[in-house]
Amino acid sequence: MAALNRPTPASLHEYIWQQEKNSRSQSPLLLSPEQILRYGAIVGSVIQCHSSMDRTMDQARQHISDLEKTGVSVASGTVILADTLIRSKGRFARSWHAPLGGLWGCLILADTFLTRARTLLPLTLGISCCEAVRELGADKACVRWVNDVLFSGQKLAGFLVESFHSPHHDETFHLLGFGININNTCFPDDLENTAVSLCQILGTPVNLHDFTLSFLAKMAWNIGLLAYEEEQELDRYYSSEEEKSHLLLDQWKRLSDTLGKRVIYGYDIQKKPQYEARVIGIRPDGALIMRLDDGNEIIEHSGELHYL
Amino acid sequence: MSEEIDFDAILGKYHSDPYSYIEICATQTGRVSFKIAEGDTVNSPSGEWLHIPGSQLFEITRERNPKLVTAKINGTISSVRTELEGQFVEAGEKLLTIRHPLKKKEVIEGILKEVLYLFPAPERAKYFFSLDIQSRIEKKGAKALAINPGDEIIIMSLMKRDTPIYYTGEAGVIHSVYFTPGVSVDQGQPLIGVCALDKLPLIQKVITRVKADWDKLSDPAHLEE
Numbered sequence: 053m054a055a056l057n058r059p060t061p062a063s064l065h066e067y068i069w070q071q072e073k074n075s076r077s078q079s080p081l082l083l084s085p086e087q088i089l090r091y092g093a094i095v096g097s098v099i100q101c102h103s104s105m106d107r108t109m110d111q112a113r114q115h116i117s118d119l120e121k122t123g124v125s126v127a128s129g130t131v132i133l134a135d136t137l138i139r140s141k142g143r144f145a146r147s148w149h150a151p152l153g154g155l156w157g158c159l160i161l162a163d164t165f166l167t168r169a170r171t172l173l174p175l176t177l178g179i180s181c182c183e184a185v186r187e188l189g190a191d192k193a194c195v196r197w198v199n200d201v202l203f204s205g206q207k208l209a210g211f212l213v214e215s216f217h218s219p220h221h222d223e224t225f226h227l228l229g230f231g232i233n234i235n236n237t238c239f240p241d242d243l244e245n246t247a248v249s250l251c252q253i254l255g256t257p258v259n260l261h262d263f264t265l266s267f268l269a270k271m272a273w274n275i276g277l278l279a280y281e282e283e284q285e286l287d288r289y290y291s292s293e294e295e296k297s298h299l300l301l302d303q304w305k306r307l308s309d310t311l312g313k314r315v316i317y318g319y320d321i322q323k324k325p326q327y328e329a330r331v332i333g334i335r336p337d338g339a340l341i342m343r344l345d346d347g348n349e350i351i352e353h354s355g356e357l358h359y360l
Numbered sequence: 361m362s363e364e365i366d367f368d369a370i371l372g373k374y375h376s377d378p379y380s381y382i383e384i385c386a387t388q389t390g391r392v393s394f395k396i397a398e399g400d401t402v403n404s405p406s407g408e409w410l411h412i413p414g415s416q417l418f419e420i421t422r423e424r425n426p427k428l429v430t431a432k433i434n435g436t437i438s439s440v441r442t443e444l445e446g447q448f449v450e451a452g453e454k455l456l457t458i459r460h461p462l463k464k465k466e467v468i469e470g471i472l473k474e475v476l477y478l479f480p481a482p483e484r485a486k487y488f489f490s491l492d493i494q495s496r497i498e499k500k501g502a503k504a505l506a507i508n509p510g511d512e513i514i515i516m517s518l519m520k521r522d523t524p525i526y527y528t529g530e531a532g533v534i535h536s537v538y539f540t541p542g543v544s545v546d547q548g549q550p551l552i553g554v555c556a557l558d559k560l561p562l563i564q565k566v567i568t569r570v571k572a573d574w575d576k577l578s579d580p581a582h583l584e585e
Contacts (some may be wrong), residue, residue: 143520143522145491170521171518171519171521172519173519173521174519174520174521175519198519198520199520211520212520212522213520213521213522214521214522214523214524215521215522215523215524216524217524217526226521318542319486319517319541319542320541320542324542326409326542327408327409338519339519344409344411346407346412348407348411348412348413349411350409350411353484353485353486353518353519353544354485354486354517354518354519354520354544355486355542
């Protein structure tokens with residue numbers, strides 16, 4: 053059966069170089085949007101559209117392996133989309149409900165990043181999604197560290213990033229899985245009060261095809277920012293210039309409501325919440341700085357939060 | 361790993377000097393200012409989440425950017441290079457030594473680390489066993505779990521990016537687990553200690569022998585449980 057949501061590399065390219073470039077040109081950044089978008093141009097170099105599959109992350113791994121068997125490398129920036137997922141899951145094998153109407157997929161990126169960019173890579177998903185839903189009018193959408201997107205405390209989107217070492221060429225790829233509730237409005241009982249879709253927020257159905265293009269275009273921009281900052285970092289390394297703020301982190305701060313919040317932290321918060329603290333900052337490597345009730349600070353590079 | 365272990369020699373070494381000596385080096389290039397003197401007692405990080413820093417050791421300042429270095433382990437300052445006070449030092453320069461009194465458990469771990477294959481953490485991150493390995497450990501215990509080179513055994517988690525870690529050491533069973541899920545592990549620190557299946561009885565013999573002999577021979581003033 054043919055997929056319902058069928059964006060193509062050509063339609064994405066057109067969207068990026070018209071809508072996305074124009075909207076970024078109006079932002080106050082003293083940057084050339086063309087330069088950033090060129091850096092991120094690999095996103096959507098190939099787009100596979102499926103009506104249904106088990107999991108897009110598994111499909112990505114299989115796709116990489118299958119191509120390598122024939123002596124070919126996968127195109128970095130390949131996007132795999134499915135109208136519905138049968139066996140989707142979140143982190144720690146948590147279930148994820150992925151019926152028709154949502155945006156479910158995976159972006160494959162070859163590991164061409166330096167350490168800092170690799171560490172910040174998961175932020176690009178939350179930022180891009182938050183930008184895309186705000187653009188449609190969901191102004192109150194915010195990013196919760198690391199990259200959950202919430203609207204009035206309810207989860208609108210969740211993301212998974214997994215690295216994969218290919219079996220034949222021994223190359224490393226990052227698989228960026230995304231699940232965004234768009235037009236799906238029914239959730240399982242256990243998610244009924246904690247999940248929300250964009251359609252429910254806006255009170256009207258959303259054009260899934262257009263949203264997909266917008267989200268992927270923003271991924272191209274934000275991955276472009278990572279690459280741009282990498283270049284700047286290397287320039288500073290050779291010129292001994294002082295470190296400046298990171299454009300991707302700056303955008304994360306603009307879109308996130310985590311800073312200043314009182315939270316419960318846990319590595320796997322559903323199974324084992326660990327402690328309460330107040331978030332007081334984010335470090336240049338994306339790590340969260342929190343203050344405990346005894347006044348001491350603690351820094352976490354990984355884990356999950358619940359707002360109190 | 362040798363089939364024959366000279367227990368008397370190993371235990372004798374620990375009994376004659378039941379301490380480890382940890383050299384602390386400059387973490388970055390800069391001007392150093394010591395916060396301790398020889399003979400001072402220093403504490404390790406404490407608190408439920410080890411969030412209360414250990415004793416202050418020195419401050420090192422580069423380009424008006426001071427960085428305070430604190431003790432990661434408890435003990436006594438056995439030497440300080442006081443001639444470097446206020447001087448500009450290179451990163452990696454040895455600055456002081458902490459004499460750390462060993463507990464019985466640390467002695468056993470110390471011996472085991474010499475005889476097990478230690479699989480190190482590739483980056484500073486949080487680690488957990490892969491789901492398959494975790495369920496097998498829960499069913500049978502780690503020591504009944506054979507692992508081989510190439511097995512996906514551990515997941516490294518950094519900023520919600522999960523990376524499978526493939527085992528690269530010799531085939532064997534997981535004898536010691538050095539990480540706790542949810543607690544960060546520094547790059548290079550061991551994650552697991554692996555023992556070849558046929559060497560397992562020998563390892564058990566080491567532990568039994570240390571446990572039995574240590575208390576009998578030790579000077580209680582030196583040792584902590």
